[in-house]
Structure formats: structure tokens, C-alpha cells
Amino acid sequence: MSFKATTAACVAAALALGMGTTVAASDYPSSTINWVIPFGAGGGSDRLSRVFAAEAERHFGGASLNVENHPGAGAVTGWMHVLNQPADGYTVFNATPTPIITLLSEEDAPVDPGEIDILGYLAAFASVLVVREDEFPDWDSFISALNERAVTIGGTNALLLGAANAIDQAGAEAIYVPYGSTGESVTDFLGGHIDVAAVTESTALTIVPENGIALMNTSSIPLPDSVNEALGNPPMITDLGYSGLAFPRWVGMHPDTPEEIKARFAEMFEAAATDPEIEAVFEAAGEPIIFLDREAAAADYEAMVNTMRNAIGLLQ
Template sequence: MKTPHNGIFVGMLGAGAMAAVMALGGTGAQAGEDFPTESLAWVLPFGAGGGSDRWVRVMATGAEDAFGVSWRVENRPGAGATAGWQHVLEQEADGYTVFFASPTPVLTLLQEADHAIDPEDIEIVGFVSAFRSILVTKEDRFPDWDSFLEATQEEPLVLGGTISLLMGVANILDQAGAEAIYVPYDSTGEAVTDFLGDHIDAAAVTGSTAMTIVPDEAVAIINTSDIALSEEALEQMGEVPEAEQRGFEGMSFPRWVGVHPDTPQDRADRLGELLGDLMAHEGVTSTLERMGEEIIYVPRDEARERYSDLVARMRASLELLE
């Protein structure tokens, strides 16, 4: 089980990688706040070198500017990315231990019915990015969403992708009252290869992967997420219908930031504010952009709501895949 980003163009930047970030400046910590006063531990449930690792290390380069304190990045992989979560729960709920994750640990928790951690055992601070599940098909077989939907309603078609991306599609197809055969892959790359070789009917891919094969080899028939594609992506791929336009409630997979569930509200709020400042930090944003990453910042209040919604939706979609 991997996040789709692990599959394709994993920008594995190791420790010390972010020396390239030079542009500094931006907002300083506001005066009058007494939190945080010492360095924060950013716990990452993945090993050094993955997509999330790259994110947090780039973000750390702007930490002094935005937070007024430095960060320690702690890689705590293992147990389907829940070992890091467990570690956060074992620390004091003082806001000094921050958890940075993707949907992967949530997925693990949902799959293990008797897990000691509940997906809601976290206080969400904000989202910094997200990926979307885009459904791609061959133009000669299913030129658009309607033809695809009709065909799969008649006889379930075969869809491949990583688990989380398949969940995104399953969520939509379920709302449309249609079924499909979901074939899980370890990486988007493998799924796309089987798709290009006509072994499966359609593939669920990330926005960046879609851009490499659309329009030459495939057509993107629906963006199953609740986030529009970037202008650059639309320019290359042409029009891609959005789930919402078709009357569906889409789902996207965030890179989220959280703290211990018992953390005082004012501290969590403060972290949320600072995170907002950081995601507008010039040095951080320009580096992320150069690396082909997209910042999709969602502030704390909205992120909390969306997180609960996401967990419910993932739970329902997962049942379709089990």
C-alpha cells in the first residue's frame, strides 16, 4: 500500500537535500504569542527519501521565518505508516510534536478493524497539498465518461491503480450506481503499463501521471476529486470533466498536518495560523514549484471538516474494494 506519489516520480530527496533552498524572507512570527518557544518535532510516518519526506524537509527550510523556531524532522516508518502516529499519541499533548502524513496511515487504520488507533485520534492543523484521482481510458474504446459509465453498467469493466486512487474512482462509480472490477497495483507506473498494453480497461492515475500520457496515449474522462486541475494540466490535457459537474461528491487525498488530539485548542489554532504563513513563504513555495509539486493549502477549520468527511468516504469506498 503506497500513496500514488510513491509510485511515480518519487522525488526522493534525502536528508540535507534542501540546501538548495536559498530565498529567505517572508513573515516573521507575530509578537505577543508565547507558543511555540522551542523547536518543534515533525514526525513523519515514512522513511527518508519519499514524497512526504521531501515536502516536510522543504517546509522546514522556512520554519525559522514563519514559526520563529526550528524543526526537527523525525522519520518513524513502519506498521503501515501508523508507527509514527502511535509515537505522536505517546508524546505530551503540548503542540510541540506535529504529525505530517498522507492518506496512507488512515488507510491502514481503516483496513485493520481492531487497530488501537482510531482515524479520528488526531487534531487536524491544516492540509498543505492533495492529489487527485483521474480516470484515464483509451480514446478508441471509451472516448468520454458517458460511454465508459454505460459500458461498466452493462458489464463491470476492469480498473487498475493504487488503492487510494482506486478509492477515488470507486467513490464516484458507487454514486453513479455502477460497478467495476478494481485491480490494486503497488505503483501507478505498473498500473499504467498494464493499461497501455490493453490488459486493463482503464487506470486511475494522479494528475501529474495523467499529464504524461494524455492526450497522446489516453484520454482523461473524469477528475474524480473535489479539486480542479491546475491550468497547466488543463492546457495540456484539454477539457477534463469534474466530478461535481456530473453531480458527484468527489474526494481528494490530502497531505495533512495534525497534532495530539488533546492539544489545547489555542495551540492548535496557532499552529494552523503559522502553517498558513509558511505555505505562503516565498522560498518554500518557489522550491516546491520547481520540484513540480503543487501547494493546495486548506486552513484548519475547513481542513478539520474535510478530514472527517474524507475518513467516512474512504471507509465506504474501501468496502467496495475489499
């Protein structure tokens, strides 16, 4: 085949591919959207993702949202899964800062935290420390115990960072045990294998008061009044004059996804996240929606990654 013929064939193929992308974008979504979370079943991300998927389908052109759990490697397995899927808008990543912390902690990370296109924030969560009341009836007794013996705190990396930030400011140290999902850490807490569980507020509601007490909200955001009351009105770390951390539940796509598809998804996602009926469901679940649109979320995400780079040493 001549050079001219080969070039013409390549140009034709490229044009066909471009036309195919345009058609796909105009029809999007026409099939199931896989909603990937990098955690196992039973944790806050799993429960809230399934709530959102069930309630939000009417805003996604009739396409169903299929929640997939891809836990492992400090929540990085799910990220790698997303990047290994076609960049066609049918694989969405709903994560927290946990995989970011994992990646920033590794010298030779398999992916950079920037290798994702942020399309919005669904919510933000607190890191609530849940303890057994007979061991740590209040914050002062907890800090005293930390200075006297080894105390183990379990949770996902993001939740552990919230705990570590609070404990570091109190001048104490603990042993931090990372888990692939909050559900696993709760199981070990209930089984007496760890002393403290660092959990989201929605997960804390499943433990308190039958199997423990909420010792501290280490977050910079207050809990909803109804949740705070149900948890026994635990103090906030800011009540002690310390700074707290809040953690977003961000939503993103493969960075090579066509812009038309990303824009369309962001539009549908915003419609669902700002739907009063869906907001009410999340409020009842103990974690209200705190929505940020695509532009605001992308800017906040970049700032969060930079903050995490500076704070990561607390877990090491």
C-alpha cells in the first residue's frame, strides 16, 4: 500500500473514531453505569453509594447505577480498576481521601492522585472515635491511657488520619491499624481485637449506644443535630481549640473520557445530588449531602491533595 493510501486510511479511521465518540456522547447514557467504590461491603461508602444508586436513577436518563466493590491495597485497587476500564463514561469512581493517603504514602505509587477527572462532591464525612465506655469514659481518660499503654485504633486511612490529627495535637501517640473497609474495622472492634474504631457518623449510629460510645468528633464540621443527639452529643475536636479535618466523598471518571460525556454526567449528577427527596434520604441516614459542582470540587480536590501531602507523616 502506498504512503498516500496508508495516510488516507489512518485519517478515515480517526474520523470514524471521532464520529463514534460524538454519537456515543449524544446517546449517553444508554446502558448501565458502573459505580465503583474502593471499599468492601458494610462501610459508610458502601451503604451511601447504594442509597444514592437506588434513588438517583431517575436523573440518569433511565440508566441504572450498579455499585461495584473493589477493595484492596489501601483503596488503590478500585482506582486502578477504573483506569483499566474503557474511558467511555460507564465507569464512575466514588471515593474518599483514603486512596489518596495511600498513594501519597508510597515511594513508588502505581498512580498519581491527579490521574482522575473530578466531576463533583457528593458529601463530606467526619471521623468519629467510638470506644467502649468502661475503658475510655471520656477524652481525658483516653489521652491518659494513650500515655500509659499501647492503644490500637482501626479504620480506613482517611478516618485514621482524622484520629491521628486530633491525637497528635493532644500530644499523644497511638497504634493505627489500617483496614480495607470500615465494616472490617467495626467487626474487629466489636470482637475486642482493637481498642478504638474510627468511623463515619453514619457508621457510628450502628454502634452507639448498644456497643460503645462516641468519644470525639475529630472533624472540622459539626454533625447534624439529630445525629449528634443520637450519639450522645460527643465533643468536637475544635471544642478543645484544635483543628479538625473533614473528608469529601468525591466522584470522578477516567481522565481520557470525552469532555461531552464528562459534562453530561456532571449535569445529571448535580440534578440527583440537589434533589430534595434524595437529600432527605441522606439526612435520615445520618450523613447529609454536601454537594460541590464540578469546578468547585476540582479546585477543592487539588487543595486537599496538597494538604494531605503535608499531613501524611502522622500515620507513618
